[in-house]
Amino acid sequence: MKALVWHGKDDVRIDNVADPELKDSTDVIVRITATAICGSDLHLLDGYQPTLVPGDVLGHEPMGIVEEVGSGVKNLKKGDRVVVPFIIACGECFFCQKGLFAACERSNPNGEMMEKAVGHRAAGAFGFSHMLGGFWGGQAEYMRVPYADVGPQKVESDLADEKVLFLSDIFPTGWMAAENAGIEPGDTVAIWGAGPVGQMTIQSAWMMGAGRVIVIDRVPERLALAASAGRAETINFDEEHVKERLDEMTGGRGPDRCIDAVGTEAHSHGSIDAVLDKAKKTLKLGTDRAHVLRESILCCRTGGTVSIPGVYVGMIDKFPFGAAMNKGLTIKTGQTHVQRYTQLLLDKIESGEIDPSFIITHRAKLDDAPELYKTFRDKKDGCIKVVLTP
Template sequence: MKAVCWNGKYDVRVETVPDPRLINPRDAIIKVTTTAICGSDLHLYDGIIPTMMPGDILGHEFMGEVVEVGAGVKNLQKGDRVVVPFAIACGNCFFCQRKQFSLCDNSNPNSAMTAKVYGDSPSGLFGYSHMMGGYDGGQAEYVRVPYADVGPLKIPDGVPDEKVVFLTDIFPTGYMAAENAAIEEGDTVAIWGCGPVGQFAIRSALMLGAAKVIAIDREPARLQMAERASPNVETVNFESHYSVEEILDRTGGRGADSCIDCVGTEAFGHGPGAILDYVKQLARLQSDRPNVLRQAMTACRKGGTISIPGVYGGIIDSINFGAAFNKGLTFKMGQTHVHRYLEPLMQRIQNGEIDPSFVITHHARLDEAPEMYKTFRNQKSECIKVVMKPG
């Protein structure tokens, strides 16, 4: 089969690789009908995430048709259309029983490797380094899905792929980010990053009762897409305005009730702190650029909440944690517990509350993936979300 393979920094190729096969009775084989490039994939493309190996198959946003199931999979049958959560969960461990699926104890076979870096291990992830399990991803013609009796959600006939494929990651990620922000009716929510996750966080914050959303980015098309969500969305271009000052001005000096960091490890910014972050990351003196996190801590009101769906990979410094302590801030973060949100968000789609396909700007064939990675990375204003079709 054809698959999109990582071969080094900025080196993604479409290669012929062996077809996947059933390994465990709880496995299923999915024929991929739609897959996407995620902003998190760019961290792999940029060489930021460790333990990648040449030939690793990329992709954690995918859906398709069941073509084979193991003997232990009773909820699926050949021909079912399914979306697949990007985090792999067993359904039975301490954390899965508490619906904390991205913290699954059993799905990362390389958990000891991860624990050396983080002290513990989250769940395995599709197509996202050997530290996260070494699983083949879904930017391919076929993919093996472990624990298929727990993860995949069957999609009703007549619902197009483009409306539901983002249930695999970015829609639940944006929604959980808003949920973690502890939004109350009438709140003001500041959201850094108007990429795909940020766009869903904006709309989710509004669904959960925010009266005003202040969205921060520097790409005109992304800011325009944010503004189209609602008249209650205001935008800030951080190239021309200092985000923190704008948020304080627009909240009477009090600060936003909640702040959501949808950017994470590769944040851009201006000033000495942002420049120092960039230099330190290049020199491998720190793994992440926490410019947005610093701004969120400053712009959030006393007693407010900071939600972090943006991926962070390791060590950061120059964080004024004393300020967060004395302001009484609450932090909530982590990989998304996608399984928890599949059915509720599917219901919102079917009810017409949201059509997630609004975020798509580029359609492509799987064999165009190398060019699409370049486009997504380098043309952020024009390219907000890429979906690809095998075949």
């Protein structure tokens, strides 16, 4: 089959690779009908994620048609149309029983590798590194899906793929980011990053009762989409000092809830911490550029909440923990417990409360993926979200 394969930093290609096969009785094979490029994929392209191996198939936002079914699968049959969450979860362990699917104890065969890196194991994931299991992803013609009774969300309506595809990752991620922020009716919510996750977080914040949503970015088309589709107020950090502007907008108090939807590759307008982060990255002395995380902590009102859906990789220095402690901030983060939210959010799509396809700017064939990875990363051609069809 054709698949998008990682060969090293800045080097992804469409290769012919072996078709996936059923390995366990709880597996299914899905023929991919639509798949997307995610901001997290760019961290892989840029070489930030350790334990990726040349030959790995990328992609963690897929959907398609079930083609083969393992003997132990009870909830799916050949021909079912499904969206596949990027998190792989067994459904039975201590964490899955609590709905903490991203912490699954059983789905990551390389859990010991993760324990050594971060202290404990967590769930496997499609299209990421071998620390997360080394599972081939969905930027391909077919994919193997383990624990198929737990992960895939069946879509039985005639909704177009584009309307439901983002149940695989960015819609649940935006929803959990807003949920983790603890939004109360009337709250002012500040969101750093108007990329795909940021756009879904905007929509989720409104649905949870936010009174005001403010978005910080510098890419004109992203800010425009946040203002039009998201009805958000916007701050261009190239043109305004973010904390000063947020204080002006909130009477000096700061936003009630701050959400970092940027993660490890943050930019800033010449701040000293960002300059130092960039230098450390260049010298291979560090990985994460954490300007947004620091800024969101400093901007958040006393007693507020900082939610972090943005992906981070390693150690962060110059962290304003004194500010977080003395201001009494609550900080919540984590990979998304996708399976907890897919039915809830599918219901919202089917009822017409939201159509996530508003975010798509580029549609292409799988063969075009290598070029579009770089278009997306370099923010060219107004690219906000890419959907591929094999």
